[in-house]
Amino acid sequence: MARWQPHAPERLLVAALELFEERGYENTTVVEITERAGLTKSTFFRHFPDKREVLFGGGAMTGLLREGIEAAPAGAGPLETVAHALDAIGRQAFTSERREFSARRSAVIATNPELREREALKELGLIAAMTDALKHRGVPDLTARVTAELGALAWKIAYERWRDTSGRADFAELARRALAEVRAASASC
Structure with a gap:
């Protein structure tokens, strides 16, 4: 995985929305969101304090x-x-x-x-x-x-x-x- 990936917040938002639609909000983890977006957990928390804030x-x-x-x-x-x-x-x-x-x-x-x-x-x-x-x-x-x-x-x-x-x-x-x-x-x- 590259050290810096462009458009990280937007990619995390799209991944989260897709997963929330597929699995439900409660059944989706930050790790799953970051994996779907092709980013790291630390990148997620650099942009959002928790998974609900991504929306x-x-x-x-x-x-x-x-x-x-x-x-x-x-x-x-x-x-x-x-x-x-x-x-x-x-x-x-x-x-x-x-x-x-x-x-x-x-x-x-x-x-x-x-x-x-x-x-x-x-x-x-x-x-x-x-x-x-x-x-x-x-x-x-x-x-x-x-x-x-x-x-x-x-x-x-x-x-x-x-x-x-x-x-x-x-x-x-x-x-x-x-x-x-x-x-x-x-x-x-």
Whole structure:
């Protein structure tokens, strides 16, 4: 085995997803994942703290979200700022090439309580990141919190729609539509 292999995190993710689909999350070990990926156990732990984290990408999404909020135009309101961040995430993370993979990932997560719990914790982390980034832009605390919650709901709706492989709309378009729907629904409450 070569000392350095390119694209190790992606290879580990693909191997893990395949094994989780074939054997189940509980019946798959880190060693089996690394063997499938053609990598070593130490390489796995250089990229992920445990086998469940291989499906969650560390803090990559949180970083993209913060960057998108920071890059929003100065005069953008809170929800428009979140929309800007969702646009950026759509361009970088939710590409059409990843649609089928994301649907498979979601199916694996749905079958395991530990993974569903981790997904819920990730969502809370994204809400906290949005709240902090909005407050950093000068948005008042309560407004930042509510905007982040609405943004997270819109994200979740858009993601569910996007990963449906029969659809062809891009994530950014779906996220903006979901954000408008969430805004309209909250106004009618």
